[in-house]
Amino acid sequence: MKLHLNGLTPPSTHQSYSFAIIAVVIFVFCLVGIFSRPLTYLAIFWPANAVLLALFLRFPQLSNTGGWLGAFTGYMLADLLTGNFLQLTTILTFANLINTAVSLFFIRYFHINYLNYNKGFTFLTMFAIFAVGGCLAGATFAIFTVPYVSNTFMSTDRLWIDFGMWWVTEIVNCLIMLPLILAFPQLKELKQIIHNRRHRDYHFNEILPVMSVGLCVILTAVSPGPGAILYPLAALIWAALTYQLFTLTIINAVVILATYYNLNHFYLADSTNAYLSTAISVRIGLAMLILAPIILCIISRNRHELYKEVLYLANHDSLTHAMNRRFFFEQGELYLKNRTETTFSIIMLDIDHFKKLNDQYGHYVGDVVLQQFANTIRKNLREEDLFARIGGEEFVILLRNIQADEAQKIAERIRNIVETTPIQIDQDNELYITVSIGITHETLPDAPSLQFLINQADQALYQAKQLGRNQVILANC
Known part of the structure; x- marks a missing residue:
């Protein structure tokens, strides 16, 4: 659920939008409540106050003078058009607005973010404020005003019953409407939910x-x-x-x-x-x-x-967010056991002269290098590929359903990007690194163990180091 009031729109237009939106919404929900009144008494269901609070919380841009005037108009019109008297309608409208205003004041005073309604005690805190603050204020105002006007449905003989009825009814309304509106998905999330449900x-x-x-x-x-x-x-x-x-x-x-x-x-x-x-x-x-x-x-x-x-x-590795060694082996062995395609590749990568870099620049720079290196690798892999950090500066990739020449092209592309992409240490300093890569490719339906294939790729990596680093070597499978 999204509502955009563009920042370039004049303030008067903002006020008009807020007035129109809130007035229509409150008018409709007031009618729902009015038609649920039994015995010419309090409504069984009066959602307007909880809806108004939820809208002001979810769309703060509506909580302006125009929005409050729109709420006042919606309350007044709904009651007057259904036959209520002006004096009683005005008092009831102020009681409803006090309910929302007090709740909104305390929620903002305690800096409660509605986005965290489903975290910890946030929802309970919001509910307590609405129940003990807003509903209590509205009910108190009502029992000290409504029974003393003409054509009222509340009596001075049963003030506490009327007070209790008003208060607990508002609490029920709050619990029905507030979570419903606050939990309503954003438009993007709603589209994703609909898409997921269609394809499952x-x-x-x-x-x-x-x-x-x-x-x-x-x-x-x-x-x-x-x-x-x-x-x-x-x-x-x-x-x-x-x-x-x-x-x-x-x-x-x-x-x-x-x-x-x-x-x-x-x-x-x-x-x-x-x-x-x-x-x-x-x-x-x-x-x-x-x-x-x-x-x-x-x-x-x-x-x-x-x-x-x-x-x-x-x-996952906490520094690079790549898979850790244990999880990679777990997922890799599972893939080898259940795979339907016959070709895949294992790529071993090792950052050149990493120990020297650590000694020269310190471990902080070493951590930055590892993080940015891992991000570079991830950007060049497919979603189904497995990527893990299995040692200090050693990483491994499992490329699914791929030919040897394609795997070699991917490895060469990674090597080239790593070599030519500067690593930003801070605003003024950057450095360049290189990487040595070993590849093993498997075409047999019954592949050897994952550890055996990694050892083969590791031997190819060792050859790349021996031949001068910063190159890709394909193992003799």
């Missing part, structure tokens, strides 16, 4: 969690009651451990809204008193039901990312 095979077990969630929602409609709030819990936990966060937020929103709807109609069918006495506890229960799978999904994704980082560090 799906397994039945991948859709089992969402199917189980659907069955639980149906069960909630068929057999509503106090226990219905827990029907989807196990299925949502399963979904949280299976899907990405954005997918989970969609599932979460559908489940909670369906459960919310069924439970409200169950209590409304009973009596008005039953609805009012249980509405707060039902909504708190729904908030917990939403929060649990989101937190579990974030923890699961973070653990998965951490595992990938640890695995990468275990399999």
Whole structure:
């Protein structure tokens, strides 16, 4: 999801864009909330405040005077056009804006970056600010103003019930809408997701969690009651451990809204008193039901990312980011065992006079040389080729499905690029290096061991060193 307000656009145009976008969005989501009001009371679902906060967080360029005026206009128009009175509409609008303004203030005050919503405690912190700050401020303003105007739906006789209803409803709305908008992929990511899903095979077990969630929602409609709030819990936990966060937020929103709807109609069918006495506890229960799978999904994704980082560090050289010796042999032997093509090449590379370079310039310069050398090699390889650092200044490449003359051309190109490309030590200094290369090429269906082939390439490398360095030698296979 991207929104561009070009920096060359005049400020007045920025304000106009912000006003128009926010006014339309808030108007639409207010109508959704208004049509969910039971008993001429508070809306069952009022997403506008959480949507406004999410938009201001995700698109800070909208959070200007035009954006706030657009929000005010959207709130006012939606209520007035659906028959509300001006005085009450104005107070409700200010209560909604206070909700968002207080939340936004504290999020910015504590320098919370929404991009880290799925890292550590960021989402919980944002939720706590919205629940304890924004929702509390909005609810407090509402109970001290709304009951005292004409044609109100709130009563001075039940201030604390009204306060609790407003507060917990906003918390539920926040948990439904905020993660959904913040987790929505960028346009580039969305295209990549769609492309990947079109070009992959799906397994039945991948859709089992969402199917189980659907069955639980149906069960909630068929057999509503106090226990219905827990029907989807196990299925949502399963979904949280299976899907990405954005997918989970969609599932979460559908489940909670369906459960919310069924439970409200169950209590409304009973009596008005039953609805009012249980509405707060039902909504708190729904908030917990939403929060649990989101937190579990974030923890699961973070653990998965951490595992990938640890695995990468275990399999790669920390300085050059090439494969380490163990991982190269593991992947190389696996390739030899399962390969379908019959030809491949092993290339051994050794930076000339590297020890002398280290002694003359120091280990820092030596590290820079190794890093830039590895980057040069990577740029000249295909994605399927294997590349590893197996010693101090020694590197090895496995070229898959390639002829001997092609492998020799690649090696010669690498040698030439290394020789002619300066290595930038700092802003004022650069140096040049050369590399000696040995190649072995295999054409037999049953190739010898990887270590045997590397030894052959290493012997060719030794010949290149003996013959004066900075050259490519093909082993006699």
